[in-house]
Amino acid sequence: MPVDIPKTMRALVENDAETGVTVASVPVPTPHAGDILVKVAYAGQNPTDWKHAAYLSRAGDILGCDFSGFVVAAPEGSGLAVGDRVAGAVHGGKFKDRGSYAEFLRVPAHLVWRVPNGVGLPEAAALGVALGTSIQALVQSQGVALPADGEGAPDRGWYFIYGGSTGVGLVAIALAKVLGYRVATVASPRNFDLVRSYGADDVFDYAAGADAVVAHVREVTGGVALGLDTISDAASQAISARVFGDAGGQLNLTLVPDAAAAALRPDVRLVPKLMYTYMTDEPFTISPRAAPPVTVPVIPGDREFYAGALKRYPDLLARGIRPPPVVLRGGLDDVPAGFEDMKNGKVSGERYVYKL
Template sequence: MSATVPKTMRALITQPEKKAVVKEVPVPSITDDEILVKVAAVAQNPTDWKFVEFVQNHGTICGCDWAGNVVQVGKNVTTYAVGDHAAGFHQGGSYTDRGAFAEYVKVEPDLAWKVPPGALSHEEAATMGCAFWTAVQALFHPTRLGLVEPPKKAPGNEWIFIYGGSSSVGLYAIQLARIAGYKVVTVASPRNHEVLKSLGADAVFDYNDPDVIAKIKETTGDSLHVAFDTISVHDSQVLTVKTFAPGPGKLIVIQQPEEDAKKLNSKVTIQHTLIYTALGKELKLGNGYPALPDDRAHMAQFLTKVPGLASSGAIKPNPIKLWEGGLEAIPDGLLYMKEGKITGEKIVYRV
């Protein structure tokens, strides 16, 4: 099954000297087990500019988060049809035929999710990629925090601390934890407190408050044993570990664990999680990461739940900052993010 598809497309391609430019490249060919999607909108993540600047896989397609309509379906695929609205996540900056910042993307169908008609726009669906997947993996994967996974619910009396509630990952982590029956305490800039409460946070504090640790301990009855740091710099990890109650605990971080944080409390395990492992491929980053089939299987099964979460309104997409100019404007948006000018919103482009 297919619609008319051109032979070439425009895509944002990594270049030497830490640059990315729009070029004409071949439209990806799909296997019998893949689908091809005409991209309508893409969303931006910090990993996008970091791949351009630090990883520098020259000649590869940038971008992770995409949404659009299916235009080709491999003959072995039974879960999608031409015209379906789909959204998903890629490891941008790594492949010449696979990346979000392009007019077409190919994907294995179980690593995409079908957007219910009328539930979300393309722009909204595009925000539910890297950040959403990261929150899912950190909270629910059995080898990470291993929390009770929706639609099941925890009893409702266990607290989780989410550092960085107004980050893209934090916005989703708050919602997912509440859906799963947990009580959520988080920290963020004061201007974002009301938004975070509207998404389900039970208590929100300013991370710059000198008494923030004492306030968290008082609010939670000094009962914290699980936490997720969505920022994961030195100071955020140290603060988070200091909020833990006596006894064993586990903290999931999205950057490498800090030695100073590990030394604070020997009973708190600090574990790094990397969302790219959910794609089920070997990663050539740093010292390398082997393919992790269990990570892929966990994400694939969770993605079957996402259409229901989206259509019911249980999960609200990140607030959008629509950046005009399409693919050609993305380098400017990447610089804007690199300079730390975005918070509480997701930069999205129409393709």
């Protein structure tokens, strides 16, 4: 049944002040060729949202990446229809006609996943960036295939995740288990049970100090060959590099490599990835307002890889992958307070989700 689409909508937009965001009335986006229009039901919060608001977005850009909602317009041949439940992630904080803290968003039809019956829309809205980032690291970058439909995975030995209680960390633990790994991770003791419930086989307190963490993880695992550092600061990269075995290997990062960590273990490749490369078919700039812009090129095949992975999401959920614990935090007007909480380290082992 056709849906009445208004001309304007409420959205959280950048106002160019430090962490300055405002709920404003803006035009409902016009879908481009191949896009669907989604009536956003829920938007999930990621650290990149407040970072965009504070350092990167320009006046009028719509904030927010993760979303779930209902299709209200779909092109012929997209395989989607009005009323379908979908979820995904867009490059929020970068464009004036895209972003999940908005009543409507446009997104290419092949860059969403269908939310199966039995999966709630709030939970679906908490998965976008966390699962996309995990797949980019553990599957695409580290060259390990998702198990085929209906098949199990071989025992792949130990995998190390620094920061198991982060949103990315929890989902990455669950993905690592689906891929057949035993997982060693670090988190605060208050989150030990949580990371174990996502599948971690071993967890250690990161506050015990670098030497204690390294000794423990090396003793348990015998030294890993693959890992993901979800924190990716200088200290976490140094610790993560040191838990690798004598043959070295690959450590994926969510932020930029640290030169001192790279020098510590030249046999451990530090590989940063940016999930935004999954969402674009043109180069884009990361432009801190106070520094020269960095251009990120199109990575051939990234969008296609991501589109293929999205088709597997219902199966991955059936195999036990789930989003971080969801905390419903109100509506659009409540997002700025959520940004402050996240910025101040008050979001631990959970995802804030807002009802649009």
